[in-house]
Amino acid sequence: MKIASWNVNSLNVRLPHLEQWLAAFAPDVVGLQETKLEDERFPDTALAAAGYRSVFSGQKTYNGVAILSREPAEEVQIGIPGFEDEQKRVIAATVAGVRIINLYVVNGQDVGTDKYAYKLRWLEAAHEWIAAELQAHSDVVVMGDFNIAPDDRDVHDPALWNEGHILTSTAERAALQGLLDLGLHDAYRLHHDDAGVFSWWDYRQAAFRRDLGLRIDLTLVSDALKDRCIDAGIDREPRTWERPSDHAPAWVQLG
Template sequence: MKIASWNVNSLNVRLPHLLEWLKIGNPDVLVLQETKLEDHKFPQAEIEAAGYRVAFDGQKTYNGVAILSRQDIADVQKGIPGFADEQKRALAATVGGVRIIDLYVVNGQAVGSEKYDYKLRWLEAVTDWVRDELTRHPQLVVLGDFNIAPDERDVHDAALWNDDSILTSTAERAALKRLLALGLFDSFRLHSEEAGHFSWWDYRMGGFRRNLGLRIDLVLVSEALKARTKASGIEREPRTWERPSDHAPVWIEIE
């Protein structure tokens, strides 16, 4: 099973890219973030015509998450249970016996801001949710745009992206570590320890051309899936297309 994640940064704009990558990448499951569409405007017919079932939860202009699957999608959960939040950032479902949790983690704006505090509260709620999910679904994949670069290998300039910077601050990385400590593993690091592999590049200053990026799109797998995760990667090609998302798809293959 190939499971992938992609922050498309507006599905209205990027639908042709999505349909093309479904053919090229051929994922069995693809989760999306930042669809930025109300549910009645979601392109369900086009996606189903490409051979995928879909579950989605969206809103106008901001956020929005979706799960696409070649197999049936069951037990859909919209939002974080028990966490009052109008933002559409979390979606879960079961596909082929694997529990999938799609996250669009809060950006946080700036360290010390109200949005930063909200990010940390949101991550705490996610951790509680995932802890509960693991008790019922040992085969679990948590993936999406985490808006956190796990360590210095995952940033193009560690002096710029430091302990006091948004996306790399001490508190954000500690929150990610608490999530991992539940029994999850960063699948990319199961297969590569190298620095300099990124999934997001700023549109400004030739970010992609100069490889000034961050690895903030993650696929976390449970202990039950760790040994079965045979490959992982970052698909850079869609970032070269006309009017691309600023993120690239990331993926794993589970036997």
């Protein structure tokens, strides 16, 4: 079972890229972030023609999440239960017995800002909910754009991206570690120890060409899936296309 996560940064713009990538990569399940579409504009008919069923939660211009799957999605959950939030950042569903939790984690703007405080509150709420999900489901994949680089191997310049910087601050990394401590495993790190492999590159400063990136798109697997995790990686190819998303898909293969 091949499961992938991709921040498409506007499905309206990137739908042709998504269709091309689905045909080439052939994942069984895909979590999308930053679809930036109201639900009535979601291209579920086009994606059905590509062989995928869709569940989604969107809003105009910002945020938006979806799960695409070859098999029907069941037990769909939109949003974090009990956490009031107008931003569409969370969707979960069960596909072929695997609980899929797709997150578009808050960016946080800058350390010390109101948006940073919101990010930490959001992560705390997500932690409590995911803990409950892990009690209810053994086979769980938590994936998405986490807007947190797990450690210094995941940033192009650790001196710049330090403990006081957004996406790499001490509190953000502690929140991510808190999720891992629930019994989740970074699928990429189960198979790869290397530094300098990224999933996001800024559009500015020729960052992709210069490989000035961060690995902030993650696939986390539960204890029960750890031994079934055959491989994981990042597909850089779509980032080379014309008018690309600034993110590349992250994926995990389950046996």
